[in-house]
Amino acid sequence: KKPSSVTIRGQAYNTDATWFNVPTNVLDATSRKLHLLKDHPLQITRQVMQSNFPAPTYRYYDELSPAVTTHQNFDSLGFPADHPGRALSDTYYISDKTLLRTHTSAHQADTFRADESDGYLVSADVYRRDAIDRSHYPVFHQMEGARSWDRSKVPDGDVAAAVWRDVEKLPKHNIVVEDPNPTFHDERNPLQEGHHSAAEAEAIASHLKRSLEAMVVNVFSRARAAALKADPNFVDEPLRMRWVEAYFPFTSPSYELEVYYDGDWLEVLGCGVVKQDIYINAGVPNKLGWAFGIGIDRIAMLLFKIPDIRLFWSRDERFLSQFTGVSDNLDALKRFVPFSKYPPCPKDVSFWLRGSTTEEGNAQAATHENDVMEVVRNVAGNVVEDVQLFDEFTHPKSGRKSAAYRITYRSLERTLTNEAVVSLHDKVRKALVSELGVELR
Numbered sequence: 001k002k003p004s005s006v007t008i009r010g011q012a013y014n015t016d017a018t019w020f021n022v023p024t025n026v027l028d029a030t031s032r033k034l035h036l037l038k039d040h041p042l043q044i045t046r047q048v049m050q051s052n053f054p055a056p057t058y059r060y061y062d063e064l065s066p067a068v069t070t071h072q073n074f075d076s077l078g079f080p081a082d083h084p085g086r087a088l089s090d091t092y093y094i095s096d097k098t099l100l101r102t103h104t105s106a107h108q109a110d111t112f113r114a115d116e117s118d119g120y121l122v123s124a125d126v127y128r129r130d131a132i133d134r135s136h137y138p139v140f141h142q143m144e145g146a147r148s149w150d151r152s153k154v155p156d157g158d159v160a161a162a163v164w165r166d167v168e169k170l171p172k173h174n175i176v177v178e179d180p181n182p183t184f185h186d187e188r189n190p191l192q193e194g195h196h197s198a199a200e201a202e203a204i205a206s207h208l209k210r211s212l213e214a215m216v217v218n219v220f221s222r223a224r225a226a227a228l229k230a231d232p233n234f235v236d237e238p239l240r241m242r243w244v245e246a247y248f249p250f251t252s253p254s255y256e257l258e259v260y261y262d263g264d265w266l267e268v269l270g271c272g273v274v275k276q277d278i279y280i281n282a283g284v285p286n287k288l289g290w291a292f293g294i295g296i297d298r299i300a301m302l303l304f305k306i307p308d309i310r311l312f313w314s315r316d317e318r319f320l321s322q323f324t325g326v327s328d329n330l331d332a333l334k335r336f337v338p339f340s341k342y343p344p345c346p347k348d349v350s351f352w353l354r355g356s357t358t359e360e361g362n363a364q365a366a367t368h369e370n371d372v373m374e375v376v377r378n379v380a381g382n383v384v385e386d387v388q389l390f391d392e393f394t395h396p397k398s399g400r401k402s403a404a405y406r407i408t409y410r411s412l413e414r415t416l417t418n419e420a421v422v423s424l425h426d427k428v429r430k431a432l433v434s435e436l437g438v439e440l441r
């Protein structure tokens, strides 16, 4: 059933039967390049964010293939061998050595090695096995940015002074930013001693934060303008952001930026001062700087008020035609107007999990929730809106575990008849048995 080779962006890769786990719909997505499609909301959002990081200081890489090595995606960034992100349950593998990148950071080392400019942006499709709901899809898009300074090219080798001169040139904005934590944390985010002085790390962290705040101001003022066009009575609150300490194996110190939106703190990006080992291993030990990674899809959802992440994959003109002309004129950006909302159709399925008793568990791998999600997605495609675990139960005597999921079917493009959903749900039930070896209840 598994193909012996697959072609991704024109390049053939041999698969490996024990590792290959990429379903057809995910494989098909590798050729879509939505972030480059003129007048597509993801392309427009990419352009808005990109405008904060102009050429020639930043060079753009938008066409890098999603098939990368485990070295690029994990090892080169210092992920430990037992990091959960490496598991087959979380990541799409083509073979033991090749996978679909889980983040744009997979290109950090190679770009640091090859790029002669002061900075770069990589925009690309990324792949993660995950839950299904209106904001999670196994394929999404990220933009990674980095800015480096070369010790040997900076006057007197004084990186801190050179960075502060650049900070001075960044746009000023009048917004509320909370940044309560100290720059360093002894265990999680220490100063990279022996590589940076505290003054250098502080300067780089400030440049990073001011650059990203400016991008968020740009994106959210466009979101506000679009909201006002849709509703002249729209009252918004002052933009609030906060910096939160974070951990990434490849940066120190590290942060996440959160933005207050619609009554909640929304995590928008991860970033930090690049670990010097990455520059050293990339053959550019004189460089030092920062990197960030931001998800494009969620930002596009709030910029255009798009209610469901599946819409990005739609080929329906009622979706696509709403953004015509915006790539060439970002000021024409408008909110998405939903075409009639088709009714949801929820169906439940419950089953005994495989591998839930010790005897079984020794013989077979336990069922992982992401496997359930994927079987549903494979059978029902984009007609599934949401999959929720709503009941779990362990049999007191046998120790067997049972799980019950509610699957919400809803097409974004048409009304589904109950017969059609019943027959689809039946296929899902059968596939759960044949693919995962569960026992229906």
Ligand code: PHE
Pocket: 102, 103, 104, 105, 144, 248, 251, 270, 271, 272, 291, 292, 293, 294
């Ligand atoms: N790659 C990280 C992620 O996907 C984000 C990140 C990029 C963090 C660059 C730090 C520096 O979560």
